[in-house]
Amino acid sequence: xxxxxxxxxxxxxxxxxxxxxxxxxxxxxxxxxxxxxxxxxxxxxxxxxxxxxxxxxxxxxxxxxxxxxxxxxxxxxxxxxxxxxxxxxxxxxxxxxxxxxxxxxxxxxxxxxxxxxxxxxxxxxxxxxxxxxxxxxxxxxxxxxxxxxxxxxxxxxxxx
Numbered sequence: 001x002x003x004x005x006x007x008x009x010x011x012x013x014x015x016x017x018x019x020x021x022x023x024x025x026x027x028x029x030x031x032x033x034x035x036x037x038x039x040x041x042x043x044x045x046x047x048x049x050x051x052x053x054x055x056x057x058x059x060x061x062x063x064x065x066x067x068x069x070x071x072x073x074x075x076x077x078x079x080x081x082x083x084x085x086x087x088x089x090x091x092x093x094x095x096x097x098x099x100x101x102x103x104x105x106x107x108x109x110x111x112x113x114x115x116x117x118x119x120x121x122x123x124x125x126x127x128x129x130x131x132x133x134x135x136x137x138x139x140x141x142x143x144x145x146x147x148x149x150x151x152x153x154x155x156x157x158x159x160x
Contacts (some may be wrong), residue, residue, distance in 0.1 A: 003033050003145045005152050007160055015158075019134040019151035023091065026099050027079065027109035032089030033145040034060045036138055036153070041125030042066045045073040045118075051127065052078050056087030060144045064131035065094025071117040072097035079107045089146060093133045110146060 009016060037059045039047045043066075051061055061082070065073045074090060076098035082090055089108030095115035096102065102109055128140040136153050138144070143154045 002031050003158070003160060005145055005147050005149045008145055008152055008158060011160065012154065012158055015154050017136040017153045019136045019153070021150055022112060022134055023110040023151065024113065025148060026096055026111055026114070027089070027102055027107045028105045029089070029108040031147045032060060032108035033143065034058045034088035036060055036062050036140055036142050036144050038062045038064065038128055038131050038138055038140055039125055040064045040129055040131050041073070043068050043071050044120040044122050044124045045078070046121050046123045047125035047127055048073055049078060049081070052081035052085060052087060054085065056082065056085050058086060058088050060088050060146075061090045062131065062138045062144065063090065063092045063094065064133055064138075065092060067112065067133065068094050069113060069115060071095065071119045072115045073119055074109065074111070075118070076101040076105070079105055079109060083107050091144070091146070091151065108146065110151065
């Protein structure tokens with residue numbers, strides 16, 4: 001099911017938060033939507049792996065990596081977990097790696113940039129907490145809609 005962000009903005013302008021246009025489309029899918037689950041971490045993707053190993057049930061994983069450009073928080077192995085476990089997509093406020101492989105995979109990934117270095121693995125981070133970046137507050141359970149035109153967030157599931 002497609003939810004064009006432009007149409008959502010036209011119909012629900014007063015209900016939406018619109019993310020600043022800073023994210024690149026790096027996955028093989030561009031359109032995705034679902035309830036938000038969050039990770040807050042900095043240069044450690046242990047909690048990202050833990051989340052993606054669980055059933056996604058159509059949720060969107062929003063990763064607040066503090067905007068770090070010193071390592072990647074998602075690579076092709078974790079992207080495959082997102083596919084295998086039914087995650088709608090992943091938004092990373094930070095970097096990913098294995099971008100050529102991820103671009104060929106049927107997964108939606110938005111991130112700031114790419115970086116070849118892997119992250120630390122110390123189990124540091126928080127799950128399902130409110131995070132804020134790109135001018136948007138991402139609350140667990142709120143709905144995220146994304147496509148080639150951007151990311152919008154609503155407090156509830158919307159229809160067109």
